[in-house]
Amino acid sequence: MRMLGALSNKLRDAMDKLTGKGNIDKAAIDDLTRDIQRAMLSADVDVALVLELTERIRKRASGELPPGLTRKEHIVKVVYEELTDIMGKAKSIIELKPKKILLCGLYGSGKTSTAAKLARFYQKKGLKPFLICCDTVRPAAYEQLEQLAKKIDVPFYGEKGEKDPSRVLKNALKKAGGDVIIVDSSGRNALDSGLIDEIKDINKILGADERILVIPSDIGQAAKQQATAFHEALGISDVIVTKLDATAKGGGALTACYLTGARVKFIGVGETPEDLQQYDPEKFVSRLIGFADLETLLEKARSVVDEKSAKNIMKGDFTMDDFLMQLESINKMGSMSQILDMAGLGKTVAKKGNVNEQEAKMKKWKFAIQSMTRAERSDPEMINSSRVRRIAAGSGLKESDVRELLANYSKIKKMMKQFSPGKMKRGGFGALFKQFGM
Ligand SMILES: Nc1nc2c(ncn2[C@@H]2O[C@H](COP(=O)(O)OP(=O)(O)O)[C@@H](O)[C@H]2O)c(=O)[nH]1
Ligand SMILES: [Mg+2]
Numbered sequence: 001m002r003m004l005g006a007l008s009n010k011l012r013d014a015m016d017k018l019t020g021k022g023n024i025d026k027a028a029i030d031d032l033t034r035d036i037q038r039a040m041l042s043a044d045v046d047v048a049l050v051l052e053l054t055e056r057i058r059k060r061a062s063g064e065l066p067p068g069l070t071r072k073e074h075i076v077k078v079v080y081e082e083l084t085d086i087m088g089k090a091k092s093i094i095e096l097k098p099k100k101i102l103l104c105g106l107y108g109s110g111k112t113s114t115a116a117k118l119a120r121f122y123q124k125k126g127l128k129p130f131l132i133c134c135d136t137v138r139p140a141a142y143e144q145l146e147q148l149a150k151k152i153d154v155p156f157y158g159e160k161g162e163k164d165p166s167r168v169l170k171n172a173l174k175k176a177g178g179d180v181i182i183v184d185s186s187g188r189n190a191l192d193s194g195l196i197d198e199i200k201d202i203n204k205i206l207g208a209d210e211r212i213l214v215i216p217s218d219i220g221q222a223a224k225q226q227a228t229a230f231h232e233a234l235g236i237s238d239v240i241v242t243k244l245d246a247t248a249k250g251g252g253a254l255t256a257c258y259l260t261g262a263r264v265k266f267i268g269v270g271e272t273p274e275d276l277q278q279y280d281p282e283k284f285v286s287r288l289i290g291f292a293d294l295e296t297l298l299e300k301a302r303s304v305v306d307e308k309s310a311k312n313i314m315k316g317d318f319t320m321d322d323f324l325m326q327l328e329s330i331n332k333m334g335s336m337s338q339i340l341d342m343a344g345l346g347k348t349v350a351k352k353g354n355v356n357e358q359e360a361k362m363k364k365w366k367f368a369i370q371s372m373t374r375a376e377r378s379d380p381e382m383i384n385s386s387r388v389r390r391i392a393a394g395s396g397l398k399e400s401d402v403r404e405l406l407a408n409y410s411k412i413k414k415m416m417k418q419f420s421p422g423k424m425k426r427g428g429f430g431a432l433f434k435q436f437g438m
Contacts, residue, residue, distance in 0.1 A: 006248040010039035011083075012290045015076065022325070024071045029061045036079065043251030044220035049086060049259065057082050073298050080285060080294050087251075088258045088281040092238065092265040096125050098179040100206050104199055104230060105214035107187030110242030110268055112141065114214050115184040116148035117268065117276035122180040123154060130178035133158030134165040134202060137186040145184055152273050165198065169205050183208070190229030203234060210237045213262070217244050220252035227260040242268030245275070254284075320377035323409055324369045365405045367395040380409055 014035035021028050033054040040050045060078045065071060101118065103111045112135070119129035131149045133156070135141035142158040149156035157172040169183065183206055188195035203211060213236045215223045223241075230236050239262045244250045257264050264279045286294065369377065371394035376383055383391070383406060392399045 007039055007043040007251050008288045011288050015289050033058045044249040045251045045255050046221055053082055053086055083285045084281045086255050087285055088264055091280040092263050099209040100181045101210045102183045102203055102206055102208035103212050103214055104185050109214045109216045111214045112144050112184050114240055115182050116273040118182050119154045120152045120273040121276055127180050128178035129154050129180040130176045131156045132172040132183045134169050134183050135186040136163050136165045166201050169202055190226050196233045213239045215239055216242050217250035217253040218247040220249035221256050223253040224256035224260055227257055227262045238263050238265035240266045245269040320369050320380050364397055364401050368397055368402050368405050371395040
């Protein structure tokens, strides 16, 4: 299931646009932050929070590169980390032990469905749940929970027709067995003091270990006000955000909860008792952006470069520009010795002690390529002796350096033509290095 449809689509598009770009410059970063802004605002995330978020992304994206990452990979990582941050940072902890849970929240927020979902969750973990209906207001509240309880085969207590929830609860607790006692309550607004007193009484009788606020994600940023008011009245221990499968405003609800300091423990993603997931901000963001985790996200950022050059090379047009791009991405990725480690060549080369030498060589080649004309770059065959002389003079190198570059270029070009794209992806830079005589 695609979480939060519209937000997910927009974030995926933004990330695809970035990872598809050959060159990441200031304009590309501006473009990305604008796309993320639009996506978050349309998901009803607080404006100030969105601006803070994108400012942090912009700053970190153009900031110093951590060793071993290309600019593109770095940005992908930054976006992932910053989004995870405003979506709640860390995964909640769920204790698998006997406990009493009280559910509260607005009318229609999903309390009764969530009561059954929680019972099912703990049942699957091997605990014995017990469901109690303390909603004495809504017509057929009793039947609704009774039916759900039957469906998942969990014991249930309620009193049809009784108007006082405290009395129902007292009777229920006399009968209740099991490890995890889950109490469903009537819908109430946190700003209604009469109804809040009522649930305070229920909480006192129950002695709840967890007071869970159930918030429907379609209320968006209004979640903030409800979460704050319920927390002041009752001391909310956790939040469950429901209906994330059915709204575009879920980003607003999730970030609003986080702003109030409330921890989102589970999310509701459908109407059946099975549709409850433990909330994990990292996983959630990964799924929003469309990847299993940060690692696969980074792999994607890497593979686009490889695929692009592989395509060019397969067509047989491995130009000096491609060669320069490869050299530059090697530079961007960090020092040679790190790259060599990644390519599995670290030890061999370190023994020979020529890492620095190779790094210096690559720098020289870069200068030489930069001194070539556009025509020379796309068709290096035309570079005759007089052109070699000019390029050497222009880049401050020896003619032999330029010749060595040309010789290596031809060698690599020839080799590339024999490569299948699959091999290119796997062999990557390691294969290139071998051709540099390493
Ligand atoms: N799509 C979807 N619907 C939900 C979810 N949770 C609850 N609902 C639906 O929302 C409506 C109200 O839910 P209910 O549990 O009766 O809310 P309550 O009034 O707070 O007890 C019902 O139609 C539920 O099926 C959810 O996570 N996703
Ligand atoms: Mg209900």
